[in-house]
Amino acid sequence: MTRxxxxxxxxxxxxxxARSVRPDNTTEMETRVERDEASSSGESGTVxxxxxxxxxxxxxxxxxxxxxxxxxxxxxAEHAERHTTHQS
Numbered sequence: 300m301t302r303x304x305x306x307x308x309x310x311x312x313x314x315x316x317a318r319s320v321r322p323d324n325t326t327e328m329e330t331r332v333e334r335d336e337a338s339s340s341g342e343s344g345t346v347x348x349x350x351x352x353x354x355x356x357x358x359x360x361x362x363x364x365x366x367x368x369x370x371x372x373x374x375x376a377e378h379a380e381r382h383t384t385h386q387s
Contacts, residue, residue, distance in 0.1 A: 301353060302353070302354065303349065304362055305347065305348070305350075306362070310344070310373050311377065312342050312380065313332040313333075313334070313342075314332055314344075316369065316372045317332050319376070320348070320369050324348075327351040327352060328348060328349065328351075328365075330347070331347050333345045333347050
């Protein structure tokens with residue numbers, strides 16, 4: 300039996316965050332960006348990653364790694380945006 304988890308992360312710049320975490324994805328992972336109609340013209344949105352594993356321990360380990368990666372990617376993107384905004 301396959302175990303699955305879906306992680307949804309609301310961020311200010313989902314394209315940058317998604318591009319940052321995708322290189323670490325395995326073949327059992329898929330990362331995409333979702334935007335609702337109200338925010339389609341803005342930058343905010345949601346990074347959605349679906350993870351599949353054959354066992355619960357493997358799923359938990361992958362989730363742990365992914366959460367660290369998406370947290371770092373989000374913080375770096377936010378820092379870069381603050382730096383860029385203040386440089387103008």
